[in-house]
Amino acid sequence: MDTTYVHGYHGREATRLSDQAQTLVDLLHGDTHYPAGSTVLEAGCGVGAQTETLATRSPGATFASVDVSPASLAEARRRMAGAGVENVEFIQADILALPFAPASFDHVFVCFVLEHLERPAQALGKLRELIRPGGTMTVIEGDHGSAYFHPRSDAAQVAIDCQVQLQRTAGGNALIGRELYPLMVRSGLADVTVSPRPVYVDASRPAMVDGFTRRTFTAMVGGIRSDAVAAGLLEEGRFDEGIRDLHRTTEDDGVFCYTFFKGIGRRAG
Numbered sequence: 001m002d003t004t005y006v007h008g009y010h011g012r013e014a015t016r017l018s019d020q021a022q023t024l025v026d027l028l029h030g031d032t033h034y035p036a037g038s039t040v041l042e043a044g045c046g047v048g049a050q051t052e053t054l055a056t057r058s059p060g061a062t063f064a065s066v067d068v069s070p071a072s073l074a075e076a077r078r079r080m081a082g083a084g085v086e087n088v089e090f091i092q093a094d095i096l097a098l099p100f101a102p103a104s105f106d107h108v109f110v111c112f113v114l115e116h117l118e119r120p121a122q123a124l125g126k127l128r129e130l131i132r133p134g135g136t137m138t139v140i141e142g143d144h145g146s147a148y149f150h151p152r153s154d155a156a157q158v159a160i161d162c163q164v165q166l167q168r169t170a171g172g173n174a175l176i177g178r179e180l181y182p183l184m185v186r187s188g189l190a191d192v193t194v195s196p197r198p199v200y201v202d203a204s205r206p207a208m209v210d211g212f213t214r215r216t217f218t219a220m221v222g223g224i225r226s227d228a229v230a231a232g233l234l235e236e237g238r239f240d241e242g243i244r245d246l247h248r249t250t251e252d253d254g255v256f257c258y259t260f261f262k263g264i265g266r267r268a269g
């Protein structure tokens, strides 16, 4: 495995990823449809939070969804069976050593994975080789530097920075969204376009307040409390103040903003 997965594999993390996926479906996936008969490699599928959306939105396509974690794959299989999704095969493998011949797939899809890899450009290069000439690669990543909110809070900012620091220590990059274009170009993809997907949340959007600000972003930062304290990045009280202030942005006069980045490139013929 290329890196230590900073969010861990607990049930709470699986729930967080599911909440995240539901809330963001239209924003992130509204323009992703794979034609009937096409083959798609989903690299780093986790518990299948994106897989269900992809596979149900493109019912005529066939998906090979790969992850390094057997526990996540088991959960993903359970989940797809429960949802009646039948056009997905789950395979345990490392992105850097995938058991597929070059040009095996029409499309590759990668979401919230590069941020955890020590060598994201190398991973993209390897994934690119698995696409047939003319096929596409879609990559979605966040960027924690894009989080800003009202009321402002130094404590909340410090807690977010702890997440960035821990991810860096684990070999990843929580600020990778801003690098998507150069990374995709460097991996040899052609016609790369990256579109920012801004999330804006205020009290007039209660589903987003709960699904994104509270249960996705704040839950993610809250999840690193013990690691941040153990690493000596800050004291418990200061961290808790930061989490309290992130929750404060979910009140009636609060606002929370974050930007995801979605890149699409093509393997030249």
Ligand SMILES: C[S@@+](CC[C@H](N)C(=O)[O-])C[C@H]1O[C@@H](n2cnc3c(N)ncnc32)[C@H](O)[C@@H]1O
Pocket (backbone or CB within 6 Å): 001, 002, 003, 005, 017, 021, 043, 044, 045, 046, 047, 048, 049, 050, 066, 067, 068, 069, 072, 093, 094, 095, 096, 110, 111, 112, 113, 116, 117
């Ligand atoms: C944040 S999760 C994202 C999962 C899913 N794409 C989603 O959006 O819900 C990152 C996933 O990448 C997987 N992963 C990390 N490094 C990997 C590697 N080298 N090969 C395969 N999977 C990897 C982890 O096991 C984890 O399930």
